[in-house]
Amino acid sequence: MPELWALAPFRRAIVALAATGLSFPAIGTYILALDLVSARFAVMHASLLGAALGLLAGLPPLASGLAAALAAGAGVARLSERGAERASGALGLVMTLSLGLAFIVFYKSEVNAIEAFDLFWGSVLALSRPELLLTCAGAALVLVLSAVFLRGIRALLYDRELAGVLGLPARALHYGLVTLICAGIALAMRVTGALMVDAVTILPALAARSMRRGLAGTLAWGAAFGLAANFGGFALALALDLPTSPAIILVGAALVLGTGAIERGRAKKR
Amino acid sequence: MSAPFLEAEELVLGYGGRPVLRAASLSVADRPGLALGFRGPNGAGKTTFLKACLGLVEPLAGRLALLGAEPGTRGFRSLLPRLGYVPQARPPGRLRLSVEEAVWLGRCGRLGLFRRPGARDRAAVGRAMERAGVEGLAGRAVQELSGGQYQRASIARALAAEPELLLLDEPSSHLDAEGRGGVLDLLTDIARGGAERLLLVSHDEELLGLCGALYDFEDGAVREAAPAAPSPAVREARRA
Numbered sequence: 270m271p272e273l274w275a276l277a278p279f280r281r282a283i284v285a286l287a288a289t290g291l292s293f294p295a296i297g298t299y300i301l302a303l304d305l306v307s308a309r310f311a312v313m314h315a316s317l318l319g320a321a322l323g324l325l326a327g328l329p330p331l332a333s334g335l336a337a338a339l340a341a342g343a344g345v346a347r348l349s350e351r352g353a354e355r356a357s358g359a360l361g362l363v364m365t366l367s368l369g370l371a372f373i374v375f376y377k378s379e380v381n382a383i384e385a386f387d388l389f390w391g392s393v394l395a396l397s398r399p400e401l402l403l404t405c406a407g408a409a410l411v412l413v414l415s416a417v418f419l420r421g422i423r424a425l426l427y428d429r430e431l432a433g434v435l436g437l438p439a440r441a442l443h444y445g446l447v448t449l450i451c452a453g454i455a456l457a458m459r460v461t462g463a464l465m466v467d468a469v470t471i472l473p474a475l476a477a478r479s480m481r482r483g484l485a486g487t488l489a490w491g492a493a494f495g496l497a498a499n500f501g502g503f504a505l506a507l508a509l510d511l512p513t514s515p516a517i518i519l520v521g522a523a524l525v526l527g528t529g530a531i532e533r534g535r536a537k538k539r
Numbered sequence: 540m541s542a543p544f545l546e547a548e549e550l551v552l553g554y555g556g557r558p559v560l561r562a563a564s565l566s567v568a569d570r571p572g573l574a575l576g577f578r579g580p581n582g583a584g585k586t587t588f589l590k591a592c593l594g595l596v597e598p599l600a601g602r603l604a605l606l607g608a609e610p611g612t613r614g615f616r617s618l619l620p621r622l623g624y625v626p627q628a629r630p631p632g633r634l635r636l637s638v639e640e641a642v643w644l645g646r647c648g649r650l651g652l653f654r655r656p657g658a659r660d661r662a663a664v665g666r667a668m669e670r671a672g673v674e675g676l677a678g679r680a681v682q683e684l685s686g687g688q689y690q691r692a693s694i695a696r697a698l699a700a701e702p703e704l705l706l707l708d709e710p711s712s713h714l715d716a717e718g719r720g721g722v723l724d725l726l727t728d729i730a731r732g733g734a735e736r737l738l739l740v741s742h743d744e745e746l747l748g749l750c751g752a753l754y755d756f757e758d759g760a761v762r763e764a765a766p767a768a769p770s771p772a773v774r775e776a777r778r779a
Contacts, residue, residue, distance in 0.1 A: 301633060302632065302633050302634045304633065417653075418652060420647060420650065420652060420653075421647075421652045423634070423636070423640070423644065424644050424647050426632065426633075426634040427632055427634050427636060427641065427644060428626075428632060430595060430626065431624065431626065431644070432647070433594075433595070434593050434594075434595065434619060434622070434624045435619065435620065435644070435645070435647045435648040435700075436616060436619035436620045436647075436648040436651075437647055437648070437651075437652065438652075478635070481635060481680065482635070483635065483636050483637055483640045484634060484636070484640075487635070
């Protein structure tokens with residue numbers, strides 16, 4: 270272990286796993302509560318388009334991908350105001366259109382598509398120092414905003430119409446939360462890869478939901494499960510020579526199945 | 540002279556430019572403990588009118604004022620924390636909340652986003668849960684409640700705001716006999732107490748018997764109606 274700790278990529282990975290494990294399950298909890306599971310695909314593809322345009326303009330792909338995710342966030346927030354079912358068609362359009370435009374950029378320019386797709390195949394061991402700083406800043410922002418606006422977020426997730434009638438700025442809270450979700454997805458993509466964003470967001474949130482707590486309790490359990498999945502998966506990857514993100518998924522899935530079994534057991538006793 | 544309780548002038552309400560309610564005009568004088576009822580078939584615009592009173596539906600034309608404040612104005616925004624709203628029964632969302640946490644949501648308007656709750660807030664929540672008879676359910680998740688229990692928890696949430704006016708949309712619909720009886724008893728007690736004004740949208744004639752003023756909604760129009768005959772329980776409450 271000491272020889273691994275001497276390696277900068279290893280140290281960066283440990284910090285990123287701690288930051289995302291602690292913070293990003295909150296993003297998963299919000300995605301599940303707002304029924305935005307399908308929206309994250311639209312955000313991922315918008316990020317790919319952003320990365321392609323960034324490469325074309327000579328900008329770092331993570332930064333331009335993040336900017337595109339934030340812009341997509343505003344669109345997703347607007348669409349999700351219509352309700353998850355009515356928004357799904359429009360989100361499908363955003364997803365396909367982003368992918369189509371990204372491929373046109375690749376085809377018509379000198380952009381190396383593989384470099385843009387690096388965003389999809391992110392790895393916690395491949396994080397650069399600026400990427401680590403951005404990820405940690407994003408993780409800290411999620412925690413701070415969740416703590417500061419907990420009351421408003423709780424009201425919003427419970428019933429948005431009611432939150433507005435209570436006199437809370439429900440629309441601003443909704444847009445802010447969806448934008449935060451989209452930024453989180455874009456950052457999680459770099460850590461785990463786009464196809465495995467769920468590993469650090471949805472899986473710990475699902476396990477936390479099985480603990481049957483209120484919002485604050487669910488966020489706390491999500492952080493605990495996120496840390497367990499990230500470090501358990503990382504250890505498993507090192508021990509069995511597995512790729513890191515799939516190993517995190519295995520541990521996260523085991524936590525979801527385990528907590529689900531506990532929940533069913535409790536329900537039978539009641 | 541105080542502002543009317545509710546005032547509408549040539550009010551047109553609808554969705555997507557399609558009117559549901561056409562040129563409705565009414566004026567209801569304010570008095571303590573007033574209970575106002577909206578009655579009519581489905582699709583007649585009762586709920587739309589109620590939502591317009593809460594600023595959730597913007598008028599297509601005309602003017603509307605609740606307790607002297609027009610929706611969308613600064614005065615209306617300062618009125619919102621003093622209202623208690625119980626929407627038409629719908630399943631609770633995906634966010635798991637205990638009954639106590641759900642009742643605390645009713646305090647959000649008074650607390651805003653950042654103020655820490657104090658003794659008065661805790662007392663208001665405790666009183667609301669006691670009045671609605673949901674203290675025994677405090678730790679239960681709202682998703683696990685029966686229809687009647689959920690509705691009483693919703694009323695407790697509205698009462699936690701210490702509202703000047705309670706607005707209830709079909710509070711007894713879709714409930715079994717026991718659940719409906721519990722809600723009717725609770726609203727009868729609230730009407731008897733007279734501390735809050737009531738605005739009720741309902742098909743339930745017994746519930747509408749609580750209302751001293753009644754409006755019928757039909758074919759896009761609103762007209763004043765004779766109050767419904769109160770049930771024996773309501774008559775007893777009025778005598779008290």
